[in-house]
Amino acid sequence: MSSENLPGVPQGEAPDQTPEPVVRRGMFGAGDTGDTSGYGRLVVRRPARLASARPYGSYFDDVADALEPVAGDAIERVVVDRDEVTFHIARERLVDVMRHLRDDPALRFELSLGVSGVHYPDETGGELRAIYHLCSITHNRRIRVEVACPDSDRHIPSTVSVYPTHDWHERETYDFFGIVFDGHPALTRIEMPDDWEGHPQRKDYPLGGIPVEYRGAETPAPDQRRSYA
Amino acid sequence: MSTTTTEGKVYDVAGQDWDELVETVTESAEERLVINMGPQHPSTHGVLRLVLTLDGETVTEARTVIGYLHTGIEKNMEFRTWTQGVTFVTRMDYLAPIFNETAYCLGVEKLLGIADRVPERAQAIRVMMMELNRISSHLVALATFGMELGATTPMIYGFREREMVLDIFEYVTGLRMNMAYVRPGGVSVDLPAGAVDKIGEFLKVMPERIKDIRKLLDENPVYTRRTKDVAYLDLTGCMALGITGPMLRAAGLPWDLRKSQPYCGYETYEFDVPTEKTCDVYGRYLVRMAEMEESLKIVEQALDRLTGPLKGGPVMIDDKKIGWPSQLALGPDGLGNSPDHIAHIMGSSMEALIHHFKLVTEGFRVPAGQVYSAVESPRGELGAHVVSDGGTRPYRVHFRDPSFTNLQAVPATCEGGMIADVISAVASIDPVMGGVDR
Numbered sequence: 001m002s003s004e005n006l007p008g009v010p011q012g013e014a015p016d017q018t019p020e021p022v023v024r025r026g027m028f029g030a031g032d033t034g035d036t037s038g039y040g041r042l043v044v045r046r047p048a049r050l051a052s053a054r055p056y057g058s059y060f061d062d063v064a065d066a067l068e069p070v071a072g073d074a075i076e077r078v079v080v081d082r083d084e085v086t087f088h089i090a091r092e093r094l095v096d097v098m099r100h101l102r103d104d105p106a107l108r109f110e111l112s113l114g115v116s117g118v119h120y121p122d123e124t125g126g127e128l129r130a131i132y133h134l135c136s137i138t139h140n141r142r143i144r145v146e147v148a149c150p151d152s153d154r155h156i157p158s159t160v161s162v163y164p165t166h167d168w169h170e171r172e173t174y175d176f177f178g179i180v181f182d183g184h185p186a187l188t189r190i191e192m193p194d195d196w197e198g199h200p201q202r203k204d205y206p207l208g209g210i211p212v213e214y215r216g217a218e219t220p221a222p223d224q225r226r227s228y229a
Numbered sequence: 230m231s232t233t234t235t236e237g238k239v240y241d242v243a244g245q246d247w248d249e250l251v252e253t254v255t256e257s258a259e260e261r262l263v264i265n266m267g268p269q270h271p272s273t274h275g276v277l278r279l280v281l282t283l284d285g286e287t288v289t290e291a292r293t294v295i296g297y298l299h300t301g302i303e304k305n306m307e308f309r310t311w312t313q314g315v316t317f318v319t320r321m322d323y324l325a326p327i328f329n330e331t332a333y334c335l336g337v338e339k340l341l342g343i344a345d346r347v348p349e350r351a352q353a354i355r356v357m358m359m360e361l362n363r364i365s366s367h368l369v370a371l372a373t374f375g376m377e378l379g380a381t382t383p384m385i386y387g388f389r390e391r392e393m394v395l396d397i398f399e400y401v402t403g404l405r406m407n408m409a410y411v412r413p414g415g416v417s418v419d420l421p422a423g424a425v426d427k428i429g430e431f432l433k434v435m436p437e438r439i440k441d442i443r444k445l446l447d448e449n450p451v452y453t454r455r456t457k458d459v460a461y462l463d464l465t466g467c468m469a470l471g472i473t474g475p476m477l478r479a480a481g482l483p484w485d486l487r488k489s490q491p492y493c494g495y496e497t498y499e500f501d502v503p504t505e506k507t508c509d510v511y512g513r514y515l516v517r518m519a520e521m522e523e524s525l526k527i528v529e530q531a532l533d534r535l536t537g538p539l540k541g542g543p544v545m546i547d548d549k550k551i552g553w554p555s556q557l558a559l560g561p562d563g564l565g566n567s568p569d570h571i572a573h574i575m576g577s578s579m580e581a582l583i584h585h586f587k588l589v590t591e592g593f594r595v596p597a598g599q600v601y602s603a604v605e606s607p608r609g610e611l612g613a614h615v616v617s618d619g620g621t622r623p624y625r626v627h628f629r630d631p632s633f634t635n636l637q638a639v640p641a642t643c644e645g646g647m648i649a650d651v652i653s654a655v656a657s658i659d660p661v662m663g664g665v666d667r
Binding site for chain 2 (some may be wrong): 114
């Protein structure tokens, strides 16, 4: 059997980074015999972990310049993607860095747009993320600060002392992801009932849902439906 | 009814036993009264619960309890395609559906890298619909506010005028609320014939109607006494609490994302950002009124463009891998499937059928990454934090809803004031619980 009639493999630059871990093979959960789905050889890898190098472009370099003398050791990596900058900060230094971002005249991020959580079960050691969107009205700039914590030790220091608006936002993130914000004045659930078990926005928390029946045909619940990812 | 607890004596009121209650309370020497207001209360704009500690008529402590309208929209979206997400986000802040949709779609477009390729006509329609929506939302804020202070005329006026906007929405999108009109890549359907006339008529009538409401309220002594110097929150307080929107502009800062960080081509429209320096409820009212007048200006400019240079242009991105395969068509029973498109995929082109099927059931893939897109909603900065893992479904969508953040100002604006002013204070925040709880 020759390989003449097989589709060509694109030539050119070889991928120089180590391939990311495989998240899934195949499709539709089929994995026994035969390749009837046509997707049997599909390999889905985790998206590459980005890290940008200088120069970042736009005003991002100015922000980094002002931040580095104070918090250089706290910055784990910087990602510039789609005209937005993300500073990944070590959680131990978060409060310092946030205070500096707010108070330094060259930075002056006086408005915080709150906290958002994301759960990446595959990112071992940094499964849970708290993401802060900051806005500087003085300079008309936006940045994002991202802090990771492992699922086994879900603690991130609270930033309510720097941005009082984080009060409810941190409660929401705790409610949905189970991240404990140490030092929060009253970290209780905010959206879910007080006696709720589990943290619903985590990826290991099921959606629930029931199948829908219509004229004898049954449509499975949304989380049971076929997924094409 | 009264029971003794470790906290002291607790009186439960069911509404029928006032005599008994008055008797037992007069016996007690304690002045402190904890009142539970809501979650079912006409003056709380939906299912908001306030726990007020009173000393006489003065509020000494105000605690806000939310979560009664949590519907898990953000979780649900993770199990639907990117396009279906629009149908979910539109239900968050149900008085400003177009803003939710636009914030979300701008985020998805940024992730896809197609922000520059969205047709200009679609952007102009988005702007026009958003400004109409801003008017309708402010009208509800005004109407409910009047009602809560005991003035029923502004309520009737506000809802009557809002009806005109909802009629336009129905005419254009087929639905009065929750339209899922703005889609990634453009809008779901072009303006139908006659929409321009309808909106033109609205533009003619509305300035007079706004004047009527102003005549009723601007100098009304009853109204001004209930609103002036009430619920004071200055710029420092706004910044610390993350307050945006009319509350912030009533504290004197002309911060409006349409001006400072324009999107959808707002930089090409002429309008002013109204501000007040009073930091009180009355100032917020004036800002909202002035914003409606400015919105009318923007709608007029957008309409001029839609009938002039942008006439007949596309309203959906020219990318067959993203743009919905067909537009809706107006049938005798309202907006529905386009018969031409169905004839095309069922009768003449197998490839078109496959394409339609793939895009509608599977959806498009969005490259991995995260973005934050923000729009100036009637209540302040509405931000969408959209995360993709490269699949056909959102990995995580978080909405930074302005109502949620602004509601944190309740203790700061109410404590130390009279209990009657709590109503004014909450109404001036204009929270929409659908957006707060999501």
